[in-house]
Amino acid sequence: xxxxxxxxxxxxxxxxxxxxxxxxxxxxxxxxxxxxxxxxxxxxxxxxxxxxxxxxxxxxxxxxxxxxxxxxxxxxxxxxxxxxxxxxxxxxxxxxxxxxxxxxxxxxxxxxxxxxxxxxxxxxxxxxxxxxxxxxxxxxxxxxxxxxxxxxxxxxxxxxxxxxxxxxxxxxxxxxxxxxxxxxxxxxxxxxxxxxxxx
Amino acid sequence: xxxxxxxxxxxxxxxxxxxxxxxxxxxxxxxxxxxxxxxxxxxxxxxxxxxxxxxxxxxxxxxxxxxxxxxxxxxxxxxxxxxxxxxxxxxxxxxxxxxxxxxxxxxxxxxxxxxxxxxxxxxxxxxxxxxxxxxxxxxxxxxxxxxxxxxxxxxxxxxxxxxxxxxxxxxxxxxxxxxxxxxxxxxxxxxxxxxxxxx
DNA sequence: GCCGGCATCCCTCTTTCGGGGGACGGGAGA
DNA sequence: TCTCCCGTCCCCCGAAAGAGGGATGCCGGC
Numbered sequence: 188x189x190x191x192x193x194x195x196x197x198x199x200x201x202x203x204x205x206x207x208x209x210x211x212x213x214x215x216x217x218x219x220x221x222x223x224x225x226x227x228x229x230x231x232x233x234x235x236x237x238x239x240x241x242x243x244x245x246x247x248x249x250x251x252x253x254x255x256x257x258x259x260x261x262x263x264x265x266x267x268x269x270x271x272x273x274x275x276x277x278x279x280x281x282x283x284x285x286x287x288x289x290x291x292x293x294x295x296x297x298x299x300x301x302x303x304x305x306x307x308x309x310x311x312x313x314x315x316x317x318x319x320x321x322x323x324x325x326x327x328x329x330x331x332x333x334x335x336x337x338x339x340x341x342x343x344x345x346x347x348x349x350x351x352x353x354x355x356x357x358x359x360x361x362x363x364x365x366x367x368x369x370x371x372x373x374x375x376x377x378x379x380x381x382x383x384x385x386x
Numbered sequence: 387x388x389x390x391x392x393x394x395x396x397x398x399x400x401x402x403x404x405x406x407x408x409x410x411x412x413x414x415x416x417x418x419x420x421x422x423x424x425x426x427x428x429x430x431x432x433x434x435x436x437x438x439x440x441x442x443x444x445x446x447x448x449x450x451x452x453x454x455x456x457x458x459x460x461x462x463x464x465x466x467x468x469x470x471x472x473x474x475x476x477x478x479x480x481x482x483x484x485x486x487x488x489x490x491x492x493x494x495x496x497x498x499x500x501x502x503x504x505x506x507x508x509x510x511x512x513x514x515x516x517x518x519x520x521x522x523x524x525x526x527x528x529x530x531x532x533x534x535x536x537x538x539x540x541x542x543x544x545x546x547x548x549x550x551x552x553x554x555x556x557x558x559x560x561x562x563x564x565x566x567x568x569x570x571x572x573x574x575x576x577x578x579x580x581x582x583x584x585x
Numbered sequence: 586g587c588c589g590g591c592a593t594c595c596c597t598c599t600t601t602c603g604g605g606g607g608a609c610g611g612g613a614g615a
Numbered sequence: 616t617c618t619c620c621c622g623t624c625c626c627c628c629g630a631a632a633g634a635g636g637g638a639t640g641c642c643g644g645c
Contacts (some may be wrong), residue, residue, distance in 0.1 A: 189627090191486060192394075192485050192486050193397075193486070193487065193488040194394055194397040194398055194485055194487075194492070195391075195393055195394060195397055195485075195622095196397070197396075197397035197398075197401055198392075198393040198394055198395075198396035198397030198398070198400065199393055200395070200397070200400075201396045201399075202393065202396055211634085212427070224412065254447045255414065255439070282608060286391050286393060286394075287390060287391050288392065288393075289392040293393070320624075324601070325590085325591065325592085327591075327592065328591095330614080331604050334573050335571060336571065337572065338567055338568065338569045338571055338572025338573075338575070340569070340630090340631065340632090341631075341632075342630095342631085350534045350592085350594085351594060351595085353593080353594055353596085354592070354594065356632080357592085357593080357594085358592085358593095359632085360633075360634075361591095363633085368537055369537065369633085370537045370539070370601095370632085370633080371571055371632075372534060372535065372537050372570055372571045372574055373536065373537025374536070374537075375571055375574065375575065376535050376536070376574065376585050379578070379585055380585050386575050386578055386579050406598070524620085524621065525620085526621075526622065527621095539600090539602095540601075541601085542603075549622085549623070549624090550623080550624060550625085552623080552624055552625055553622070553623050553624065553628085555603080556600080556622085556623075556624085557622085557623095558602090558603080560621095561605075561606075562603085567605080567632090568603080569602080570602075570603090
């Protein structure tokens with residue numbers, strides 16, 4: 188089980204240990220630790236937070252799955268832009284639990300994922316459907332978007348990325364088209380809400 | 387003790403009950419419940435999350451302090467824009483604990499605040515100092531800023547707020563001046579980071 | 586071998602922003 | 616009272632931004 192908040196880990200342990208057939212075999216505070224501990228303990232299931240220092244939950248999932256293809260992985264997510272969830276799914280997660288859920292939400296998810304089923308709450312599934320209404324941004328576009336979020340003008344972005352202002356404007360056209368927005372400011376807020384970039 | 391996440395509440399209870407001289411007398415899942423339970427139980431200390439549904443932590447603090455001026459209040463905050471922290475302080479909080487902190491961070495804070503001292507971690511104090519480097523936005527300015535965050539053009543904002551475009555531009559000038567930024571997009575990101583607006 | 590997506594460059598034109606100034610009524614406080 | 620801040624309106628002007636076109640080279644998949 189991995190989460191960077193000590194309080195949350197304590198809560199999870201308390202909830203899980205209350206079930207006679209469930210045991211927490213190891214606790215990690217970041218993604219890298221999670222990967223190491225998984226290899227050492229080979230648990231029936233990994234419960235991972237997505238936002239963690241050192242190595243993100245998504246990265247941890249990828250590494251665990253590449254080394255142990257049979258690993259069962261349940262993601263614990265708080266606010267989570269849809270982008271994070273989609274990435275975690277692509278990385279190989281089998282289920283999601285929202286941090287706001289009660290023990291009655293968590294325990295069945297653990298049992299389901301451990302026994303080989305998937306577990307995707309309806310609202311998470313809905314957000315994934317919404318997510319599909321826009322296309323994926325290319326790495327270059329995300330790079331440009333990050334600069335825009337920092338308040339840079341097209342000319343400045345062109346200078347830092349060593350391209351012309353024309354190209355920056357083209358990327359921006361593409362970004363706004365994909366996100367279905369008309370101005371750069373909204374492109375930034377939409378991207379933040381979807382978890383494409385962070386502030 | 388109040389937090390909207392069941393898992394967090396469970397963790398807090400576990401950590402606090404482990405101390406022989408500390409007891410959790412009541413748990414609330416939102417701000418309104420927190421105010422009610424405080425009035426019923428009159429605890430030595432209230433441990434409150436800032437971001438809660440129904441009624442925010444800050445509102446809860448205000449109401450508790452206005453009814454029970456001697457109430458001792460410790461705030462539990464996760465990421466927290468500086469604005470939230472400053473508001474909580476003005477509302478009458480006596481201390482702050484970061485959600486990432488361990489039991490060794492939480493317990494001394496509880497004891498300190500309960501016994502009448504303040505408890506402000508160094509990094510929180512630093513952020514407050516940073517916060518003072520910009521002036522407070524007026525209600526009208528925040529209203530304009532919210533529209534800007536939604537991607538509205540000055541002309542559109544003027545229409546929805548029933549003022550002229552000149553006035554919108556003037557507010558925007560003032561906003562950018564106060565936040566020390568040069569373009570509207572950066573004004574939005576700066577305001578979000580500081581907790582002045584949300585997305 | 587062709588097609589699509591990515592990244593790049595280029596041009597034009599209209600609209601919007603952003604910065605500078607000036608002005609006024611109203612309310613809160615020294 | 617006088618002053619400061621808020622909210623409002625107004626003007627000018629240069630610099631961005633956004634929308635429309637067209638064009639090239641490269642890579643990977645069918």
